[in-house]
Structure formats: C-alpha cells, structure tokens
Amino acid sequence: MLFSGSLKKNTDFRRVYEQKHSFANKYFIMYISENATVGNRLGVSVSKKVGNSVVRHRIKRLVRESYRLNEKKFNSGLDIVVVARGSAAGIGYDAAESALLHLGRLHGILI
Numbered sequence: 001m002l003f004s005g006s007l008k009k010n011t012d013f014r015r016v017y018e019q020k021h022s023f024a025n026k027y028f029i030m031y032i033s034e035n036a037t038v039g040n041r042l043g044v045s046v047s048k049k050v051g052n053s054v055v056r057h058r059i060k061r062l063v064r065e066s067y068r069l070n071e072k073k074f075n076s077g078l079d080i081v082v083v084a085r086g087s088a089a090g091i092g093y094d095a096a097e098s099a100l101l102h103l104g105r106l107h108g109i110l111i
Contacts, residue, residue, distance in 0.1 A: 026087055
C-alpha cells in the first residue's frame with residue numbers, strides 16, 4: 001500500500017463506527033470517516049461467525065489486496081473499515097474486488 005496505513009487499535013475502529021457513514025452489499029459493510037492525514041488507513045474486521053481462522057484470514061488478504069491494487073482510485077484522507085459478512089466465506093478475488101469498488105462508488109470516494 002503506497003499511500004495507506006492500517007487501522008490497528010480498537011479506539012480507531014470505534015471512532016470510525018461512531019461516524020455512522022456506512023453502506024453495505026452482499027459481502028461487505030464499509031464504514032468511512034475523514035482523518036487528518038494525507039493518506040488513507042484501512043481496517044478489516046472478520047467475525048468468527050464467518051468461519052475458522054483460515055477462512056477469516058483469507059478474506060482479510062482478499063480485501064487488502066483488492067484495495068492495494070485499486071488504491072489510486074480512492075480519495076485520500078479517509079479511514080476505511082471493511083466488515084465481512086457471512087456470505088463472504090467462499091468468495092474469490094474478482095467478487096471481493098467488485099464488492100469493494102461497489103461500496104466505494106456508493107460512498108462517493110472513488111476518483
């Protein structure tokens with residue numbers, strides 16, 4: 001990720017959730033909040049309800065890679081949290097990428 005960092009602390013995740021700017025589709029829920037930096041920060045959350053640790057980590061990798069390859073399309077100065085739904089357990093890269101870009105278009109954060 002050239003311009004982006006990652007959200008790691010619980011307080012950062014909570015701050016984004018409290019903004020209540022979210023959209024959802026079949027696979028993901030995306031929350032956004034503005035930050036005071038130049039770059040974006042991405043956080044991915046996958047519940048144990050989605051699957052075992054292998055499945056959860058695979059979904060995280062798919063979301064991070066989809067974002068990394070399309071990073072230049074997103075506006076900067078945002079904190080983005082992506083929450084995986086249960087239906088995301090068996091998706092492939094193409095579905096993850098299209099779902100992520102779809103949510104970006106709904107939020108109006110794509111260039």
